[in-house]
Amino acid sequence: MEPINLSEKITTDILRPVGITKSFKIWMTALLVAFGICIYAYTLQLRNGLGVTGLRDYISWGMYIANFVFFVASSLIGMLISAVLGLSGAKWITPIARIAEIIALAFASVAGLVIISDMGRPERLPNVFIYGRIQSPILWDVTVVTTYVVISALLLYLPLIPDLAICSRRMDTPPWLRKIYRLMSLGWSGTPEQTAMIQKCTRILLILIVPVALAIHTVTSWLFAATPRAGWNSSVFGPYFVSGAFVAGAAAVIIAMYFFRRNYKLHDYITDSHFDKMGKLLVLVSLVYLYFNINEFLVPGYKLEKAEAKYLHEIFAGRYAVLFWSAQLLGVIIPIILLLIKSVRKPLPMMIIAAFVLAASWIKRLLIVVPTQEHPFLPIQYVPQNFKFYTPTLTETLITLASIILVLIIVTILSKFFPVIPIEETINELKHGDK
Amino acid sequence: MEDKEKPKTSRRKFLENLGLLGTGALAASAAVYSGYHYEHSKNKTGRKIKVLTADNQLAEVDAGSLTISGKPTLTALQMRGREGIKHRRWVMIIDLSKCRNARKCIAACQEAHHLRPEQYHINTLQMQESEKTAPFFMPKPCQHCDNPPCVSVCPVDATFKRPDGPVLIDNERCIGCRFCIAACPYSARSFNWIEPKFANQDKGKTYDVELNVPQKKGTITKCLFSSDRIREGKLPYCVSACPNGVYYFGDENEDAVTNGTTKETVRLSKLLRDNGGYRLMEELGTKPRVYYLPPKNRLFPFPEEGNIIEKEG
Amino acid sequence: MKKYGLLILLLIIVVRLNAQSWEVPDDKKAKVSPVQFSSETAKKGEVIFLRNCQSCHGNPTKGNFANLIPSPGDPATDKFQKQTDGALFYKITTGRSPMPQFKDVLTEEERWQVISYFRSFNKNYVQPPVASASKVAAKQAALTVVWEAASRKLKVTASDTLKRSLKGVGVLLFVKRYFGNMQIGEEMTTNDSGIVRFDFPKDIPGDKTGNLDLIIRINSEKGDDVQKTVRLPLGVIVDKPPLTLPRAMWNVVWKSPVWLLLAYFLVVIGVWSFLIYIIYQLVKMKRRAGNV
Secondary structure: OOHHHHHHHHHHHHHOOOOOOHHHHHHHHHHHHHHHHHHHHHHHHHHHOHHHOOOOOOOOOOHHHHHHHHHHHHHOHHHHHHHHHHHOOOHHHHHHHHHHHHHHHHHHHHHHHHHHHOOOOHHHOOHHHHOOOOOOHHHHHHHHHHHHHHHHHHHHHOOHHHHHHHHHHOOOOOHHHHHHHHHHOOOOOOOHHHHHHHHHHHHHHHHHHHHHHHHHHHHHHHHHHOOOOOOOOOOOHHHHHHHHHHHHHHHHHHHHHHHHHHHOOOOOOOOHHHHHHHHHHHHHHHHHHHHHHHHHHHHHHHHOOHHHHHHHHHHHOOOOHHHHHHHHHHHHHHHHHHHOOHHHOOHHHHHHHHHHHHHHHHHHHHHHHHHHHHOOOOOOOOOOHHHOOOOOOHHHHHHHHHHHHHHHHHHHHHHHHOOOOOHHHHHHHHHHHHO | OHHHHHHHHHHHHHHHHHOHHHHHHHHHHHHHHHHHHHHHOOOOOOOEEEEEOOOOOEEEEEHHHOEEOOEEOHHHHHHHHHHOOOOOOEEEEEEOOOOOOOOHHHHHHHHHOOOOOOOOOOEEEEEOOOOOOOOEEEEEOOOOOOOOHHHHHOOOOOEEEOOOOOEEEOOOOOOOOOHHHHHOOOOOEEEOOOOOOOOOOOOOOOOEOOOOEOOOOOOEEEOOOOHHHHHOOOOOHHHHHOOOOOEEEEEHHHOEEEEOOOOOEEEHHHHHHHHOOEOOOHHHOOOOOEEEEOOOOOOOOOOOOOOOOOOOO | OHHHHHHHHHHHHHHHHHHOOOOOOHHHHOOOOOOOOOHHHHHHHHHHHHHHOHHHHOOOOOOOOOOOOOOOOOOOOHHHHOOOHHHHHHHHHHOEOOEOOOOOOOOHHHHHHHHHHHHOOOOOOOOOOOOOOOOOOHHHEEEEEEEEOOOOEEEEEEEEOOOOEOOOOEEEEEEEEOOEEEEOOOOEEOOOOOEEEEEOOOOOEOOOOOOEEEEEEEOOOOOOOEEEEEEEOOOEOOOOOOOOOOOOOOOOHHHOOHHHHHHHHHHHHHHHHHHHHHHHHHHHHHHHHHHO
């Protein structure tokens, strides 16, 4: 096959789904309607206060914070795939690196909004910048999430520049869109100087994102670990959270890979071999996560200190036992066993397993946040029954749903207007492979 | 003038040349300066207000130091609330052997601070350390720790430790993140989940950080050691409302505490020494300013389920 | 649970038996009111009672007193009415667990008003003759205070307006504290020369210069006590810094630990200088492409 024809084919294949299609319009309308309903729930919360949620004085962090932790966790995958694997020279990640970056950017930027939905006085957000106390882990979180969003955006954008130039030259795109592409391609013409610059900057970002990504989730874990509460007062919380984050992120990427491959007809680029490799990666990160789970629960479970014992009893055999064990079994242990079988590491079964893993990751975050608060050191007395246990309300659930819908909207838009697979890089790799 | 301008412009150029490093240095110096500025502006808001004096002279005063016909402004109250009372270190002693759960302290507190019945600055808990040990009632206000975990985690300096001991909350600044609730091992804080009880009645009142009234939706509310009362030389609301002589309150620097019921003033050190005083959860290193005297000679029958409020107020 | 309840009941009975006796010294029993009881004094007494006593003793005649050990009882019943005015006065004054003492809360006059209120529920009560003026016409007394440094004693001389020494007078010494006066030692009675000497402790904290405000009072039964305040440097010098002085995690931002300030700003500046550099490179690329 002629190299020129080949690159022509690649370009056409990858760019086929780009642009406003009918299915895109239907999908977006559905998303926006759902989002609108959820936003109405938020206006209720704005008007009536956080009392519309199931949160009360003792269990004052619930679904919102768990969802925030989950979002931050899922966004970490961008770093693992692009930076850790990329820098170590794994070539197979090229077609999925951008998918991972899109997911990272979507989750990280919405995480910031999620935290605002948990605030009693969202209009006072500027106070964080006016009166910020750098001793507060919240300030570290704000700093590091902002930084991570910027790095993720740059890491998505930089390798995209050559592709944008290609897009702007495509005749079948509406003129206004081509203009945007041209503007965003920053006058890219592929000169050696430009290539060198992009390569150098990408490399800086890939190195920079490793500590920042570790920091973003470690700091999030410190929101809990920095308090003297039983169940949170743990020194392995940082790595425990980070390892859990890779599990959630890998699952999210597998799901995204499945749907992009199917809906955008990218079977030639996202191959079974990619799923096989992602399956192995998920096993690896799940094993690390399992190791930290054992650390996190076995050590206090062995000693059974007064407050810890109450909390552990609640999640092992009490109110949260069913949720806890199903999350551990369906979300960690069974997926590890299944994914060790080669015939399971195929797109559809993997997508289903990943869906379980992702759901379990979300529930696990809720189990980290809530049960600890239901068992403070001093008894909860002389309060209404709904102060003693946490039950999320519909309003609260809708507001949480809004954030998930927003992630879908962002992922859809990014993947609809920009090629989800790097064109230039794929062509280059094939050329080099031919030689 | 020109001579004065020159070094300035050259410095600006210097900064420009430094580029990135300069931006960083600026950020750092801004942080340092804001600290410096804070110290110097503690008594000033920088906002000037023109006032007419009694002899018809127009004077310009700082907004922070201005009080209108005896009523201090919000800024003045906020500043006063942060400064505290000089040379004092307030302490509270709770004698568990005397508490019989009259809950007068709670009623007085909730009335003074315009709280709902389920919102506690102070609550009396039914305690039993282990199966065979005697049950007892334990009044639990904020412990006003000298190493307060709640203040450490506050992102906006809304809750703060005062030089004289109390941990206060500024409802005009609180963003409602509830990190302090999560961090407090004593469950001492409460939140205004819905519109406060007296929201309509308190409309237009100037917010007093030492009384925490009016309460504000979406912000934290907590025990203040009745800072407004101690400023007037009066004992806190809960302390003076107790009919059983449970509470002592006073100044650690004076080594004296006064009983709220009997009004007897005794030596703090002697009281703690003679009765085996202790603090709650010493092992957490929070260094509370509230001391407890052990629940010896427990003779009151302990109710089985307490008169727990089951419905939401 | 039944077993537990029985145990409590048993406990209550045992304790009740033990707690019944509250001995009042005979001379205190014999004490009589200097105030003539009237409906007016009873009214005043009621106000005081509702404020200070009702939470345990309930409303007289209603029997709604609190379930405590020993039982507080209803003031309208025989349990109270069979006691002398002096005995009631003594009990209100001194208290015993769980009844608080009221000597610093109510003046003597107020305590008598409460008793007057109690007696209003007893039709058979006849007030004994009102006590004549107390042994000391306190209003006319004068106090001189001398600090004897060598023996660390505070010498107080009580005399009347004609500079005759007052003997046999009860004198109390207090130190002024923020919420009330703290008594030093016990009440002392003047000798023949009208003199008392108080041992003064070494370790009472004073202000920044060690000054203490001392209050010397002659106890009178009618409430018109003579009191003298003197400021003497007898205290320990206390100049503790404000609690917010040290750098700490909980302090304001400019008083946060130095290592934290440095670490935070160095990391933020370090990371963002790279990001700004990259953005600068992109802008440069755009600008060059535009020129071509």
